[in-house]
Amino acid sequence: MVRALEASHDDVRLYRNALARVRDGEGYTVGERAEAALVLFVAAGCSANVGRAVDYTTEYIRCLMGGRLGTPTSCPVSLDPKKTQVDLVLPRVLGFVRIVDGVIASEPYWVSSGSAGAEIGALATGAEDITDVAGDVSAHHARVWYEAADAGAGRWMLSDLGSSNGTVVVDGDGSAPLRIAKDEAVEIHPGDEVRLGSRTTFVLVEGAAEMAR
Secondary structure, three states: OHHHHHHOOOOHHHHHHHHHHHHHOOOOOHHHHHHHHHHHHHHHHHHOOHHHHHHHHHHHHHHHHOOOOOOOOOOOOOOOHHHOOOOOOOOEEEEEEEEEOOEEOOOOEEEEOOOOOEEEOOOOOOOOOEOOOOOOOOOOOEEEEEEOOOOOOOEEEEEEOOOOOOEEEEOOOOOOOEEEOEOOEEEEOOOOEEEEOOOEEEEEEEEEHHHHO
8 A cells, every 4th residue: 555655646654654553552452453454544545545544544433443543652761771772673464355346355364474474275274374265266375474584674475376266466556467477476565456366356454463363
């Protein structure tokens, strides 16, 4: 989504600020955070206007959750010179949200950056594997994992496991769909669409590690 907003010259900072408050604000359950993040994501995509999306999400949270997009509490910083480094980096999770006929049809299926990854397929059996798929998706269709980097942020990767009906990635910035060759791996990002076969579509969203618990 961020890349799509950048391409359309919309207010990326406003979107990031709102998403941070959904993710880190106090007084919400994990499910409520995920729901609010999805509302913000879909509203921004449908309206093509971040300001309207933030207003809609704020009103949604106020009416249905009885809260607001409050400022997260700052982490205390020690003045002890021996403890000057504060680790504020949380493990990331990537969510797969099923879309059916243009409508959100599932909560996010979270894959943790700290895990070995997840398979997507009709007969996948792992702890984080995703089986919410249509009948033309192979038993073990695709695999997603986080590839850590020696320095800086890593990247999310997706590969086709030799599926019968193919895997397509539609970049969130509006690029042409990319069909992944069998056993090929490509980088994916929050905001992208992943299409398995002809009847299964997921939209990718990013969250904090606590959302996957």
